[in-house]
Amino acid sequence: MKKELDAIFKPKSVAIIGATGRKGSIGRETLHNILLAEFNGKVFPVNPNAQVIHSIKAYSTVLDVPDAVDLAIIIVPKEKVAEVVTQCGEKGVKGIVVITAGFSETGKEGEKREKEVLNIVREYGMRMIGPNCFGIVNTDPKVNLNATFGKTYPKQGRIGFITQSGAMGEAIMNTAKELGIGFSVVASIGNKADISSNDILEYFKNDPNTDIILLYLENFGNPKRFTQIAREISRKKPMVVVKSGRTSLGAKAASSHTGALAGLDVGVDALFEQTGVMRVDTVEELFNVASALANQPVPKGNKVCVVTNAGGPGILATDALINNGLEMPTLSPATIKTLKKFISSEASFSNPMDMVAGAGAKEFKLTLDAVLKDKRYDAIIPIFVPPVTIDQLEVAKNIYEAVKKSNKTILACFMGAGYGSEGVSFLKEHNIPVFIFPEAIAKTLATISSYNKWLTSPKGKYRTFKVDRDKVKSIFNKAKSEKLDAIVGEDAIEILQAYGIRSAGYQYASTANEAAAIATKLGYPVVMKINTPQILHKTEFGAVVVDLRTEKEVKTTFNDLKKKIVKFKPNEKFSVSLQEMITEGVETVIGMSIDPSFGPLVMFGLGGIYVEIMKDVSFKIHPLTDVQARDMIRSLKSYPLLSGFRGAKPVDLKTLEETLLRVSQLIHDFEDFIEIDINPFIVSPNKENCKAVDARFILKK
């Protein structure tokens, strides 16, 4: 694979098929770019209607090229692509990049055209990027390949960039150039007919020129493979992604744009979270994070100190840092003692450390020296607002002197200094990212801190429990033979029990006396439900009565319900189910649904309104490790309700975690469940009282 992609990214000879001399045409600009970047290889323009393009001899077809051709860039009209690709195959070309659009992104006919081209590519053992892409770039001085039609040849750098949208690719390269950010390889992957982002990720894994990977994605072709690759790569090379289609309307646009079904966004978030990929919302954040990663170490924790010569920006920075989940411990007594030796007593000696106006280069140096020694901090943010009386280049030099040997993360803010000012330029040249306003620093730091948290958190283990798989198998087979859509009621509870998930069992009664006898056996209070499948939304119908405390109440209720149901369904045989009532504990919901891209997603949340209105739920992609089960519970906003709210006893979190893992095992064992809903699952301080009360398993049709 690596060798195949080397032919594309490090070719020795390139044919530009469809090159023309017409100014502004894609072919001409691509050829022009290759020449301008001083490509270290041979270039052959191919065009049946020209003898010379850009002073270079042109050939009618690629077959006429006298030398071997590693890579062909194809820009001919869409109807001619198949023919030209066949010629490439005959010629022995190894890789092709099809810039031409009008394929699967445009509907049925385009799809057919794309399939035809792909078949030719496969037949000849070639590899293809595109169609409908922007081209590729390799800035390695040994290669110098700029096979794109854009205006920008990016600076050399250590960032590999994969973009699914050509337009975004160009926009991002332009902006990167303005910001002074360089790339190793850029790949616009278009419709991903053959080579996918996963393939290029694999390539980046072993590319010695690439340390950081940026992606602009609209959808996933093979998320399972992405998960494997990303989890491995991001341990060594940080990955940052802008994935569009976050809202359902956005996803709709994404799907019409790419001709591929975009996954539910909650799955995407879970995927990135589980693989250590940093997701950012905007292209600006993408650059901010990239420049921090490219120039500074990943912070070892989330504790920050702000050092400033101006109060206002210090406060803005503090607001932004705290809002982004970072911590700002106070200065240690030793640090304060040191600082008091040279900082005006009017200063605050707190965090933010406001040295007050008048503080100059020397004060920055000495204060940073002191704060860097303070073990409380993982990252330091020097903020400088240039007053006229202070030489900002001198300040920049002193900041650099102070921090150059530190292994803490340094992100500086030169507020209102102007993007191209002397001080800003100096710091950038010395690998200290500089921001104009402090809010962007906070967001950036939060993102790279979360990456560090992922890097350092235990990987977790998959656990397997002793379960009665055969029991479930038989319930499942029975349901299938009866052509049921779902397994509910007693059968559903039995599935849970077979997997070691404690449940409040059912018992049925068809007379008032029978009901009373069962209730007395179960122990009061009990819950009574009408046992009529037709009455689906039982709560709304009033078909569930809770907290029955005496034999008398049970009998009266039985008769009341019977009267009700007789009116509604006169010919139905009437019976009820009885269940012990769990009076203590917190209602939770454990669920599973299938994401079209990612497969089963496990869901956990608190019951009722927390799930439905507050949307306070957590999702993970199945299968779960023990660490992930733990995280799912702890990441809820309503977690305090489980850990002991208002002096209450905490619930048995270990049992809850184990239950999630047992559900994950059940999902693994039975792929024909397309939805699981254990609702409510009651959790209590007492292990015996952690019980499922109701469950439903929807079956694949």
Place this chain on the structure above:
Amino acid sequence: MKKELDAIFKPKSVAIIGATGRKGSIGRETLHNILLAEFNGKVFPVNPNAQVIHSIKAYSTVLDVPDAVDLAIIIVPKEKVAEVVTQCGEKGVKGIVVITAGFSETGKEGEKREKEVLNIVREYGMRMIGPNCFGIVNTDPKVNLNATFGKTYPKQGRIGFITQSGAMGEAIMNTAKELGIGFSVVASIGNKADISSNDILEYFKNDPNTDIILLYLENFGNPKRFTQIAREISRKKPMVVVKSGRTSLGAKAASSHTGALAGLDVGVDALFEQTGVMRVDTVEELFNVASALANQPVPKGNKVCVVTNAGGPGILATDALINNGLEMPTLSPATIKTLKKFISSEASFSNPMDMVAGAGAKEFKLTLDAVLKDKRYDAIIPIFVPPVTIDQLEVAKNIYEAVKKSNKTILACFMGAGYGSEGVSFLKEHNIPVFIFPEAIAKTLATISSYNKWLTSPKGKYRTFKVDRDKVKSIFNKAKSEKLDAIVGEDAIEILQAYGIRSAGYQYASTANEAAAIATKLGYPVVMKINTPQILHKTEFGAVVVDLRTEKEVKTTFNDLKKKIVKFKPNEKFSVSLQEMITEGVETVIGMSIDPSFGPLVMFGLGGIYVEIMKDVSFKIHPLTDVQARDMIRSLKSYPLLSGFRGAKPVDLKTLEETLLRVSQLIHDFEDFIEIDINPFIVSPNKENCKAVDARFILKK
């Protein structure tokens, strides 16, 4: 007042007291700036140690200046300020700007120094800006005053800018200049010893050069006056504010920075919301909103259409718009019909309207023409990603041609085109704000849409109900005479009832038989509570028992509780309170607390965890209008629980609204309550069942 401030902002003669010739000194730079800006008046440097500064004759003291002096800029050392200000008074100077720092921002001694100066200012009937400020600017060509020591003289524009932090002021002016944003007047107000932001707001109200007002604030001196002024001004001149100190740590920094107690942030949010002031989080947003307001109409609603030549950015824009609460209705059939005449059938004809790559200037013009006619939209966002083959200036010109006569809000995105590119420059010159990435547009549009919502929403009325004020007065007096800290229990319930707020009344019993008799009279089920003031947190002690259904249960419970309390307080006379139990309805909390800056804040939220953990509450500054009471309820995330969740009947919202207004009236009538907690207030579909169950009024000490 206006005249007094005219002397400061439109002086005919200015003295620079403390001007020096030393390069880099604040005095020298200020004088230099005044000269550079070609001030339309006379300038007199004042310095006892120089005869000539910058080729201008200098005077020993301001008293030696031969002409009248309107404005003095004071830059002498802090110890000399009082003396120099006295001389100004003697000279008949009308206004002074004290740039010198070292006053109330630095502690007790500085406070004393500031007070002394203020007394002199008042004695002579002068007005003062500062101390500890950055200076002032008036770009009116008739004035041309740049009395600051910064490096930037801003462009002329129609934005008035007030900043509490000099450093932020300079940073903001620098950045504004880079972005091409102009100001009418800039005032750095420093410690606000005399002239406050409120005074300058009043000045802007009548300033014909100022259409938009920007503020950078760290705290409020007189929030009541701010409320009055802001509410009036923002009907005509939009106001945008960055208020720092949003988090508690930020607020702490703010308070040490300014030597003033910053208000709780929830009060600040309520204040801005109630006065139509747009609050933004970052300085970048401040500029984005300012440039949208300066160049485009405020959108009439929140419906947006995106027109793009590239799919990726269209999706990003859609995500960002939807996440920011904007709507993107589909194109009308008529619009689609028009578009199909000239747009490739490969396009999406949805919203975002992706014209697909290859669309150029002509397509932008025609598509925008069609979409502008579509009555569904209030704002249009053209997004252009410049491919090499299309002339971006031509696109810019065509966009302008299409929209120039429209009264819809147009914010354009030229993705990756570069800040200074031809197309971007053309649009900016023609009053169309251009953003490089679409996410910032979404945020900007959301902010100005919320302003429009405020502008167009009914102002609301204050309502007064017939209440028994004397009854409350007597309860209150009794509590005061008994030196109670709080009114609780029966008395608290009586206060509510006197103000027409229905409550579940208490009855007391000191024997089991008495309790049973009362319970039978109230009707089952009932709630029993231990009536012992020492047991404050009754729920945790187990001193509240709910849902007692029979005489027998009441008696048993009475005896159980008695046993418990005898152990705990053997000498206490034992009694319980009994209350009917409200079995249906939703628990809410209505509260009031006093904000140190804003006075009483009324709070509303759903009970228990919603308030305490989910923080799902709304605050308004007292007094409430009917519209505000309505908004408070509807703005909760958990509002669906009130309006009919899962087919439940909606609660009686009218009664709930009225209850909030009655509480507001109670707050108005009794200023000695410093905290009110009506918890729970049960709301039901049925008016009779909307009842307070418990209440507590904390009294001022």
